[in-house]
Amino acid sequence: MFKPITIKDIAQALNLSASTVSRALSDSYEINPETKKRVLAYAEQNNYKRNPIALSLKQRKSYSIGVVVCEVANSFFSQAIDGIESIAYKNGYNIIITQTHDSYDREVMNIKHLANRSVDGILISLSAETTNFDHIKKLHDAGLPIVFFDRIYDGLATHKVSSDNRNGAKMATQHLIEKGYRKIAHLANAPHLSITKERLAGYREALTENGIPIEEANITYCHHGGSNQKEVDAAVQYFLSMDEKPDSIFVASDRLSIGCLTAIKKYGDKAYMPAIAGFSNSDVLDLFSTDFSSIRQPAFEMGRVATDRLIQLIESKYPVYEHESIVLGTELIERIPGKLL
Amino acid sequence: MFKPITIKDIAQALNLSASTVSRALSDSYEINPETKKRVLAYAEQNNYKRNPIALSLKQRKSYSIGVVVCEVANSFFSQAIDGIESIAYKNGYNIIITQTHDSYDREVMNIKHLANRSVDGILISLSAETTNFDHIKKLHDAGLPIVFFDRIYDGLATHKVSSDNRNGAKMATQHLIEKGYRKIAHLANAPHLSITKERLAGYREALTENGIPIEEANITYCHHGGSNQKEVDAAVQYFLSMDEKPDSIFVASDRLSIGCLTAIKKYGDKAYMPAIAGFSNSDVLDLFSTDFSSIRQPAFEMGRVATDRLIQLIESKYPVYEHESIVLGTELIERIPGKLL
DNA sequence: TTGAAAGCGCTAACAG
DNA sequence: CTGTTAGCGCTTTCAA
Numbered sequence: 001m002f003k004p005i006t007i008k009d010i011a012q013a014l015n016l017s018a019s020t021v022s023r024a025l026s027d028s029y030e031i032n033p034e035t036k037k038r039v040l041a042y043a044e045q046n047n048y049k050r051n052p053i054a055l056s057l058k059q060r061k062s063y064s065i066g067v068v069v070c071e072v073a074n075s076f077f078s079q080a081i082d083g084i085e086s087i088a089y090k091n092g093y094n095i096i097i098t099q100t101h102d103s104y105d106r107e108v109m110n111i112k113h114l115a116n117r118s119v120d121g122i123l124i125s126l127s128a129e130t131t132n133f134d135h136i137k138k139l140h141d142a143g144l145p146i147v148f149f150d151r152i153y154d155g156l157a158t159h160k161v162s163s164d165n166r167n168g169a170k171m172a173t174q175h176l177i178e179k180g181y182r183k184i185a186h187l188a189n190a191p192h193l194s195i196t197k198e199r200l201a202g203y204r205e206a207l208t209e210n211g212i213p214i215e216e217a218n219i220t221y222c223h224h225g226g227s228n229q230k231e232v233d234a235a236v237q238y239f240l241s242m243d244e245k246p247d248s249i250f251v252a253s254d255r256l257s258i259g260c261l262t263a264i265k266k267y268g269d270k271a272y273m274p275a276i277a278g279f280s281n282s283d284v285l286d287l288f289s290t291d292f293s294s295i296r297q298p299a300f301e302m303g304r305v306a307t308d309r310l311i312q313l314i315e316s317k318y319p320v321y322e323h324e325s326i327v328l329g330t331e332l333i334e335r336i337p338g339k340l341l
Numbered sequence: 342m343f344k345p346i347t348i349k350d351i352a353q354a355l356n357l358s359a360s361t362v363s364r365a366l367s368d369s370y371e372i373n374p375e376t377k378k379r380v381l382a383y384a385e386q387n388n389y390k391r392n393p394i395a396l397s398l399k400q401r402k403s404y405s406i407g408v409v410v411c412e413v414a415n416s417f418f419s420q421a422i423d424g425i426e427s428i429a430y431k432n433g434y435n436i437i438i439t440q441t442h443d444s445y446d447r448e449v450m451n452i453k454h455l456a457n458r459s460v461d462g463i464l465i466s467l468s469a470e471t472t473n474f475d476h477i478k479k480l481h482d483a484g485l486p487i488v489f490f491d492r493i494y495d496g497l498a499t500h501k502v503s504s505d506n507r508n509g510a511k512m513a514t515q516h517l518i519e520k521g522y523r524k525i526a527h528l529a530n531a532p533h534l535s536i537t538k539e540r541l542a543g544y545r546e547a548l549t550e551n552g553i554p555i556e557e558a559n560i561t562y563c564h565h566g567g568s569n570q571k572e573v574d575a576a577v578q579y580f581l582s583m584d585e586k587p588d589s590i591f592v593a594s595d596r597l598s599i600g601c602l603t604a605i606k607k608y609g610d611k612a613y614m615p616a617i618a619g620f621s622n623s624d625v626l627d628l629f630s631t632d633f634s635s636i637r638q639p640a641f642e643m644g645r646v647a648t649d650r651l652i653q654l655i656e657s658k659y660p661v662y663e664h665e666s667i668v669l670g671t672e673l674i675e676r677i678p679g680k681l682l
Numbered sequence: 683t684t685g686a687a688a689g690c691g692c693t694a695a696c697a698g
Numbered sequence: 699c700t701g702t703t704a705g706c707g708c709t710t711t712c713a714a
Contacts, residue, residue, distance in 0.1 A: 004483075006707055017685045022709060032683055049457050053403065054707035056394045057690050064437075064458075072422055078414035085440060094458060096405075097438050099426060116390050117405075117435060261628045284625040287602045347691055358701045363693060373699055395691035398706050685714080690707105697702080 005048050014038055025050070056118070064094045065310060066114030066122040070102045070225060075281040076254045076299045077125070080149065083303025084123060091311050093120070102190075102227040104129035111135055121145035121314045123306050126153060128190035128225030145313035149306040150297075152194040152325075159313070160325045161306040165195050168295040168330030169202025169250065172277040175293055175332060176248045177210050181275055185218040185239050185246035187232075187260055189225055189253050196221070199252050199279070218246060225255060232259035237267055239274070251278030257294070258282075285335070293334045301328055346389050355379055366391070397459070405435045406651060407455030407463040411443045411566060416622040417595045417640045418466070421490065424644025425464060432652050434461070443531075443568040445470035452476055462486035462655045464647050467494060469531035469566030486654035490647040491638075493535040493666075500654070501666045502647040506536050509636040509671030510543025510591065513618040516634055516673060517589045518551050522616055526559040526580050526587035528573075528601055530566055530594050537562070540593050540620070559587060563597060573600035578608055580615070592619030598635070599623075626676070637672045 007025070011018045016035065023031050024039035025048075042048075056062045065088060069077045081097065088095045096119060098110035107127040112135065114122055124136065124146060133153050140146050140156055149161040176184050186203050189196040200219070207214050220235040239246050251257045257280045264274070280294040305326055313320055348366070352359045357376065364372050365380035366389075383389075397403045408425060410418045422438065429436050437460060439451035448468040453476065455463055465477065465487060474494050481487050481497055490502040517525050527544050530537040541560070548555050561576040580587050592598045598619045605615070621635040646667055654661055 007709095008707075018707085019686080019709075020684055022707095023684085026709085030683065035683080051398075051459065051707050052457065053394055053397045053459055054690090055709085057392075057398050057692095057706090058708050058710090060690075062394065071419075072413050073416065073419035075414065078412075078419055081413055081438075082440070094437055094439075094454065096435055098435075099423070113435065116393065118392065118394055258625060258628065265628060282625055284599060284623055287599065287606060288629045348693095349691075359691085360693075360702080361700055363691095364700085367693085371699060376699080392691050395706090396693085398690090398708090399692050399694090401706075683714105686712090688711085689709095692706090693704100695702105695704090698700085 004051070005046050006051065007048075010039060010042055010046075010048060014042055062118045062120055063092055064096055064117075064119050065307070065314075066111075066117070066119040067095050067097045068107065068110055068114070068122060068124045069097070069099060070125065070127055070227070071099050071255075072097060074254055075283065076150070076279075076297060079281055079299035080125075080303035083300035083305075084307045085303075086300075087304050087307035087311070093311065100127040102128040102225040104132075108135045111139070115139050115144060121147070121310045123310055124148050124151075124153075126151040126193065128193060128223065128227065131192050145310055147306050147310040147313065149302055150195065154194065157321075157323055159306070159309040159323050161302050161309065161328070162194070162198075162326070163297040163302060163328045163330050165198035165330070166202040166205070168279065168297070168332075169199035169252075170206045171202075171330070171332040172279075172293065172295050173203045173206035173250050174210070175334065176250060176275060176277050177206065177212070179248075179275065181248035182212060183218070183244065183246045183248070184212070185220070185249045185274070187235055187239075187249055187251045187256055187278075188219055188221045189256065190223050191221050193225075196252060203250055217242070222256060222259075225253065226259040227255070229259055229262065232256060233263045233266070236260060236263035240267055240272070245272060246274055248275035248277070251276060253278070254280045254282065257292070261292070286333075288335075291335070293332065296331045296333055298328045298330070345392070346387050347392065348389075351380060351383055351387075351389060355383055401459075403459045403461055404433055405437055405458075405460050406648070406655075407452075407458070407460040408436050408438045409448065409451055409455070409463060409465045410438070410440060411466065411468055411568070412440050412596075413438060415595055416624065417491070417620075417638060420622055420640035421466075421644035421647075424641035424646075425648045426644075427641075428645050428648035428652070434652065441468040443469040443566040445473075449476045452480065456480050456485060462488070462651045464651055465489050465494075467492040467534065469534060469564065469568065472533050486651055488647050488651040488654065490643055491536065495535065498662075498664055500647070500650040500664050502643050502650065502669070503535070503539075503667070504638040504643060504669045504671050506539035506671070507543040507546070509620065509638070509673075510540035510593075511547045512543075512671070512673040513620075513634065513636050514544045514547035514591050515551070516675065517591060517616060517618050518547065518553070520589075520616065522589035523553060524559070524585060524587045524589070525553070526561070526590045526615070528576055528580075528590055528592045528597055528619075529560055529562045530597065531564050532562050534566075537593060544591055558583070563600075566594065567597040567600040570600055570603065573597060574604045574607070577601060577604035581608055581613070586613060587615055589616035589618070592617060594619070595621045595623065598633070602633070627674075629676075632676070634673065634675045637674055639669045639671070642669055 007018050007021050011021045024036045100107040147159045152160045222231045226232045251260050257278045275291050277293045348362050352362045365377045441448040488500045493501045563572045567573045592601050598621045616632050618634045
């Protein structure tokens, strides 16, 4: 069942040796054009396909790259994957996608699994829970090419691709300020994530520049990135329980935005309805006239750039010592309530 | 760089033969417990990992399964992928995801690529453009296990997993009727897709049962599944141009729902705003109080079931001649406008 | 220009 | 209980 034709079969059929066939197939210069033509013709006819597994074994290369994200059912990441795929395929690689669901344990498992599966390199966006990086360091030290995107770890000498989180956060906060809000809460992601720190910095910057005092009590972290709705609910309930409730919330991520809106819908009332602005790549938001302006990251492009760099690393003949930190711009999408829909 | 330890290394270090080590590692019964312990200990210490590629070559098995969907940035499919992943990983398989973007050519490419990559089996949800199935038939005939999900092809003797599209469509249409709408248009997917036919049947059934005449002019197809927004725009503009405009629209898919809302937002006006109901697995919709009730498919479960069946096929010792067509239930989610948000 | 042989890492039939 | 041998499909010296 399903036994494809091999180089040996061709050799036998054409009365040649396997090595000659191999050479003909890889278009070696030192081969009789006549023979080459015969081999190619026969291969074509019997639609011979190189066995990539044998090739991998021989060349110690799998032509596949691993991708580690928290979840694919997330606008930002699914768009990023589109970008990753586009570059990977163009270069003859396929991608193996794994999801951490923002759990450290699953991240460790997945990365081990990928390394074990002998991928040629890995693209990582860290899980919200990750604070120990040994599982990644070990592989990196062993020579496995790794590129971070979105959720970066700075302690590793490799390429990093992110978006301008600080400025995005600043724009969002500034946007709320311009709309007249003053008591702006911040629903933040897990505290150790790179994006959390950067977005927090942007939030602070906007407030400071506008002479609004920063109150730590207005900032709440979601240690699991909102992968459990309960923690988002708790955060929102906390905001709602404050003596002086926030008039608006700057939300740090796609996942949290959805979670935050859900929680507000659940616990809020007509009398109190904070404005919301935050990071999100969801297209669906465009359809509604909520008071939810968002910061959009160039997800597709980030995926492309990260993959491009990873393949560079993989295919480089010599060890690469210079590493880029690439930061792409973010975009504010203002949404005005009260229009159609 | 990155040269992992092999069975030979262990053999040498322990003064054993490679086969003994291999046996010890695979916990063969016919091995001295003492030796086994030594080998295991050494392997553990030097964190030996089986080379899966060598294993694949030997066993003609890659422990990976290919997945073909139109796009991951789609609530239904990303949820289905979650389900696929959960079962695949539990059984030691990893998944290679490819996107067709609803193009026939890309589907052919991707499937070839997967077969070529020697996956052990493929899960397919057809592209909207596909009308010729030779590329799939060929592989199936050659013995490659294939399971269809969601967008089925009936001409192949294999397992198929779908949701109750007919009844889902009927519920949605019935829902519109109950809300008082009478001129209900149908924005359909590509005509040859299984889901299109089934959903159309449900739509017709609801109308008929309610004594509403079926008018073909009220039905418009999107031949590329809405992967190009222009075709959705055209369809909506057509509805808007009708002498007697539809008072509501039943939309056939997730992608089309988004597209339809987008188009209406673009071309509609306050005076005319049709009600909409349709298939969608988007969680975001729950957050808004649009007049958009939706039919939700059990995406995660569909992914699980399909993968389970595929692995059964893969691991079956004997050819399987009995094939299931599994149909899972759909759910109507009513949304009432005018609430919070 | 072609062939023979070795080897990538692993398993399995066979022999002891 | 353990070792020898062969082979999965392919590439690549080395020799002819």
